[in-house]
Amino acid sequence: MVSRVIPVDDFDLVIFGGTGDLARRKILPGLFRRFHAGQMPSTSRIIGAARSEMDQATYQKEVAGALEEFLPKDARPKDQIDAFLDCIDYVKIDAMGEGGWSELSSKLRSGVVRAFYFSVAPSLFGPLAERLHGHSCAGPKCRIVVEKPFGRDLESAKALNKTLRDHFDEGQIYRIDHYLGKETVQNLMAVRFGNVLFEPLWNAQYVDHVQITVSESVGVEGRGAYYDKSGAMRDMVQNHLMQLLCLTAMEPPSRFDPDAVRDEKLKVIRALDPVDPADIVRGQYTDPKKGRGYLEQVEDPDSITESFIAMKLSVSNWRWAGVPFYLRTGKRMKARYSEIAVVFKDAPHSIFGQDQGRHRNVLTIRLQPNEGMDLFVTIKEPGPGGMRLVDLPLDMTFADALGPEAADVPDAYERLIMDVIRGNQTLFMRGDEVEAAWAWTDPLIEGWTERREKPLPYETGSTGPEEAAMLLHRTGRRWREIRP
Numbered sequence: 001m002v003s004r005v006i007p008v009d010d011f012d013l014v015i016f017g018g019t020g021d022l023a024r025r026k027i028l029p030g031l032f033r034r035f036h037a038g039q040m041p042s043t044s045r046i047i048g049a050a051r052s053e054m055d056q057a058t059y060q061k062e063v064a065g066a067l068e069e070f071l072p073k074d075a076r077p078k079d080q081i082d083a084f085l086d087c088i089d090y091v092k093i094d095a096m097g098e099g100g101w102s103e104l105s106s107k108l109r110s111g112v113v114r115a116f117y118f119s120v121a122p123s124l125f126g127p128l129a130e131r132l133h134g135h136s137c138a139g140p141k142c143r144i145v146v147e148k149p150f151g152r153d154l155e156s157a158k159a160l161n162k163t164l165r166d167h168f169d170e171g172q173i174y175r176i177d178h179y180l181g182k183e184t185v186q187n188l189m190a191v192r193f194g195n196v197l198f199e200p201l202w203n204a205q206y207v208d209h210v211q212i213t214v215s216e217s218v219g220v221e222g223r224g225a226y227y228d229k230s231g232a233m234r235d236m237v238q239n240h241l242m243q244l245l246c247l248t249a250m251e252p253p254s255r256f257d258p259d260a261v262r263d264e265k266l267k268v269i270r271a272l273d274p275v276d277p278a279d280i281v282r283g284q285y286t287d288p289k290k291g292r293g294y295l296e297q298v299e300d301p302d303s304i305t306e307s308f309i310a311m312k313l314s315v316s317n318w319r320w321a322g323v324p325f326y327l328r329t330g331k332r333m334k335a336r337y338s339e340i341a342v343v344f345k346d347a348p349h350s351i352f353g354q355d356q357g358r359h360r361n362v363l364t365i366r367l368q369p370n371e372g373m374d375l376f377v378t379i380k381e382p383g384p385g386g387m388r389l390v391d392l393p394l395d396m397t398f399a400d401a402l403g404p405e406a407a408d409v410p411d412a413y414e415r416l417i418m419d420v421i422r423g424n425q426t427l428f429m430r431g432d433e434v435e436a437a438w439a440w441t442d443p444l445i446e447g448w449t450e451r452r453e454k455p456l457p458y459e460t461g462s463t464g465p466e467e468a469a470m471l472l473h474r475t476g477r478r479w480r481e482i483r484p
């Protein structure tokens with residue numbers, strides 16, 4: 001099967017923070033891949049904007065360096081790189097000052113899509129929005145892309161929403177959560193709503209529980225000062241895990257369109273019960289051998305910020321009444337591994353007898369390292385020896401069936417940037433969604449902060465504190481294995 005690449009409209013994209021880590025690692029390589037695939041028109045302009053003094057040729061060299069560093073050699077033919085670099089320009093700009101803005105304004109073309117990517121510290125989001133407006137860079141076809149974190153609590157998220165909406169309509173604001181750009185996350189929607197097989201079973205009658213794991217093997221490393229003000233709840237649960245939960249638990253939207261999908265996600269967040277503190281386990285990694293534990297990597301030696309959190313959530317509606325949703329995420333875990341697992345109930349009666357043990361269907365949606373989907377089904381173990389049952393995965397990634405192009409899926413960032421250019425907000429968070437997520441998160445954080453609750457220590461390379469396992473063991477369930 002040949003993949004269809006539909007070119008997007010001609011655009012001008014300004015990357016504020018065009019010399020930063022995110023631009024170098026994800027945004028620019030992603031744009032190059034879309035250029036190489038024929039999706040980005042060669043007439044488009046990408047304008048890096050940052051505080052460094054630099055001319056166009058020097059920035060082009062920087063971009064070439066980033067592509068070399070972050071793309072494999074065979075993915076960057078020289079003629080394509082040269083053609084891509086022709087699209088690159090640069091403006092020295094200070095988000096907090098007035099210098100550079102008229103130059104930027106003069107570089108922007110009229111009649112093409114205009115996008116501004118805020119790949120800078122969140123404190124600059126407001127000043128950028130104000131200046132874009134004040135210097136007449138914004139227009140009706142213009143969009144802004146806002147990186148995480150979107151606020152650090154409900155109050156700051158509301159203030160940020162207000163500042164952005166003072167200058168842009170909600171339809172122009174693209175709050176990015178790169179988890180939503182992952183192929184398998186979208187496949188979750190295709191599987192749920194494009195088949196008759198799953199949706200009838202997708203409820204409390206047939207689902208025993210859901211597990212969402214986002215496990216990282218790295219620690220806070222050089223980002224200790226930033227991370228310690230945030231923690232796993234703010235950094236991962238409020239946004240990424242919450243979005244995965246919403247897509248898993250939401251009702252079928254009437255159409256696959258931005259507001260229909262986001263309305264349904266919002267209803268899930270609003271249906272979340274407050275969480276009993278007994279259903280939350282917070283941890284901090286230790287590393288006595290190397291002296292690189294969490295407390296050694298942050299400034300405050302008495303920090304009570306968590307680098308791990310596991311929790312049990314309830315979605316209070318007819319579909320999910322009584323079905324626990326278990327979430328866990330942490331740093332310095334056994335492996336980098338992320339998945340959603342929908343664990344179905346046992347068959348009501350086994351005709352094969354007790355000694356065949358318990359068998360369950362599990363649908364797993366793996367986000368990393370290798371994106372894919374598996375449906376575990378119970379079958380007879382082949383060969384003689386009677387009716388022995390085993391649970392085996394049916395690979396639902398279908399890469400073989402779809403041909404080699406299917407394996408070459410766009411990275412989440414490149415897909416999302418193309419959606420910005422197309423003007424499709426389905427995979428971006430709406431302002432009310434973000435506020436609802438903070439409204440649910442804030443009391444939990446306030447609770448453990450007021451109680452001065454210390455996170456439990458866990459060893460680097462483990463699966464988190466023992467108590468996280470107990471969260472499931474108390475009801476006879478267990479976490480799925482985190483596979484290296």
Ligand code: NAD
Nearest residue numbers: 017018019020021022050051094095119120121122147148
């Ligand atoms: P960075 O520190 O590497 O880069 C910051 C960029 O902002 C630089 O280009 C710098 O020149 C520019 N800058 C700083 N002050 C400026 C000013 N006053 N005016 C104009 N430009 C200014 O940061 P980063 O890691 O690239 O992160 C950028 C944003 O993306 C942050 O909001 C971060 O939270 C978010 N983010 C980053 C990652 C990542 O992997 N790096 C992942 C998710 C989200």
